Amino acid sequence: MTVCPTQAIRVRKGKATIIANRCVDCGECYKACPVSAIVVEQDDLEMIFKFPVRVILIPSVLIGQFPKKIMTSSIYNALKDIGFTHIYEVENTVDMVLEASRQYMHEQKERPMISSYCPAIIRLIQVKYPALVGNIMKVNPPIDMSAMYYREKLKVSGIPEDQIGLFYATPCAAKIAAVKSPVGEKESAVTGVININFLYNRILKFLQRKYTESDPPETDDLLSSRGIVWSLTRGEVVHSNGRALAIDGIKNVNEFLENFENEKPDNIDFLELRACDESCAGGILISGNRFLTVERLKNRAEEFKAREDDRERKLGDGYLNINEHGFLGDIGPRPMGKLDEDFSTALRKMERQRRIMCFLPGFDCAGCGAPDCQTLSEDIVQGKAQISHCLFMQHQLIKQNLLSQEQAVRIAEKIWGEERFEKNCKKLGAEDENI
Amino acid sequence: MQFRHKISGGDFARAGNVASAVKKILRQLNIDHSVSKRIVIALYEGEVNVVAHAYSGIIEVEIDENKIETKITDKGPGIEDIEKAMEEGYSTATPQVREMGFGAGMGLANMKKNSDSMKISSVPGEGTTVELVTYIRNHAG
Numbered sequence: 059m060t061v062c063p064t065q066a067i068r069v070r071k072g073k074a075t076i077i078a079n080r081c082v083d084c085g086e087c088y089k090a091c092p093v094s095a096i097v098v099e100q101d102d103l104e105m106i107f108k109f110p111v112r113v114i115l116i117p118s119v120l121i122g123q124f125p126k127k128i129m130t131s132s133i134y135n136a137l138k139d140i141g142f143t144h145i146y147e148v149e150n151t152v153d154m155v156l157e158a159s160r161q162y163m164h165e166q167k168e169r170p171m172i173s174s175y176c177p178a179i180i181r182l183i184q185v186k187y188p189a190l191v192g193n194i195m196k197v198n199p200p201i202d203m204s205a206m207y208y209r210e211k212l213k214v215s216g217i218p219e220d221q222i223g224l225f226y227a228t229p230c231a232a233k234i235a236a237v238k239s240p241v242g243e244k245e246s247a248v249t250g251v252i253n254i255n256f257l258y259n260r261i262l263k264f265l266q267r268k269y270t271e272s273d274p275p276e277t278d279d280l281l282s283s284r285g286i287v288w289s290l291t292r293g294e295v296v297h298s299n300g301r302a303l304a305i306d307g308i309k310n311v312n313e314f315l316e317n318f319e320n321e322k323p324d325n326i327d328f329l330e331l332r333a334c335d336e337s338c339a340g341g342i343l344i345s346g347n348r349f350l351t352v353e354r355l356k357n358r359a360e361e362f363k364a365r366e367d368d369r370e371r372k373l374g375d376g377y378l379n380i381n382e383h384g385f386l387g388d389i390g391p392r393p394m395g396k397l398d399e400d401f402s403t404a405l406r407k408m409e410r411q412r413r414i415m416c417f418l419p420g421f422d423c424a425g426c427g428a429p430d431c432q433t434l435s436e437d438i439v440q441g442k443a444q445i446s447h448c449l450f451m452q453h454q455l456i457k458q459n460l461l462s463q464e465q466a467v468r469i470a471e472k473i474w475g476e477e478r479f480e481k482n483c484k485k486l487g488a489e490d491e492n493i
Numbered sequence: 494m495q496f497r498h499k500i501s502g503g504d505f506a507r508a509g510n511v512a513s514a515v516k517k518i519l520r521q522l523n524i525d526h527s528v529s530k531r532i533v534i535a536l537y538e539g540e541v542n543v544v545a546h547a548y549s550g551i552i553e554v555e556i557d558e559n560k561i562e563t564k565i566t567d568k569g570p571g572i573e574d575i576e577k578a579m580e581e582g583y584s585t586a587t588p589q590v591r592e593m594g595f596g597a598g599m600g601l602a603n604m605k606k607n608s609d610s611m612k613i614s615s616v617p618g619e620g621t622t623v624e625l626v627t628y629i630r631n632h633a634g
Contacts, residue, residue, distance in 0.1 A: 189526040396523035402558050404522045409494050
């Protein structure tokens, strides 16, 4: 609850709930929760069998998380066994993204440009830094570019559109949200999303069985060394002309943007901002060690580089028109935490909130079910909580005979659930932990 | 509603804290971000001025239904020639301060540009007071 960069989590009746319009899908809570209370929804794998042509778009980090001895071809085989007929890597269209980015940087004079790659960052800017939405580079990220490209390519090859199911193996929650409710894009070309951790287990299971290499699944050879490391930190900035910074980890990004809004640093042309530490290699659905994942992908890129020419494969060989499909629509602000639409009401609420803060203890214990005292005070003026929710205030109120012991107990049980107050040895660090 | 913040001279690491705190408040008050952006920029410049030149200072922000008034009072060397200090590019900052990316001589000019009215008074050897007013236009709805 306390790790959320936008204070979107509250505990009620013993359960953590997420306030949807504050959540940026960064996945910090998923990483931090000791009891796996946060789940990432995905589409049912059975869904793919509704389509005769079943395409899986895999990001390079899916390959990267396996140890080096597991060959790419074995992973492809496993995916074929799971049921996919066509396997393409998400980053196959990175050269098209690069081309669109250059065009955009050339046409738009706003600086710095902030990469549109990480959907959690786009959402963070919308809710917390609305003044910066104009700096987002409105270029389709590789997943959308690839989804459109392959859908078109398969259609041109004669497959009716309703027979094509295009699935994305996602390394994080933010990409799921980006596909299900896209920002600045009419409709996603992706049919459904499968979580990478789910595929990871299935692939490992397949590889443990004895198997003979069967015919390779449908694929192509568009992938470049640039594409392999695109999703890693600095994957984008190395292509930027001018001054560019790469920042990963949502805490770091938050800190940077906070200062950045006060005084824009001079002459920065491009910002690559990623929510996860080590970018997508640190995605919450990546099972492998993120540092080893980065290492394997860098090695893979080196191998590719040794046998590829330097030319970029451009402009989607007729299947995708960058001018038409390369760019995102409008990205509007979605500011959070406003106290009221009406200014004078907001002002009154703010005064009240500051008065309440005089009484709250201010060390953010989260015992009230809100992540910190300021958030509780905000919830109170919004009518979503009471001052008696604060465990410290309860003592004060009891002392002043404004609250009875029994009432205090009931309030605490309402927030944390009655079970929480019973003996439970199964929690982490207790006698029977993890049984 | 009033907020008061203390600033200590020379503490560059904390320059910007007041601007950040006020920014959060303006966001909660649902003030149009083009307005709050101006206020925050002007405030940040004022804050840096105190940190760079003065010994200590107080920032008072008063918000009512129509406008935001900011008063920055410092104890410090004061300004000898206010007119000259207002000129873009004029700076008395030491080379060390400039090296840290401050002291480009744009501070006061930027503050004027990002507020609707600005008053400066100063007693050399004692200190400077800057008063800024920014009107909130877009809250009618």
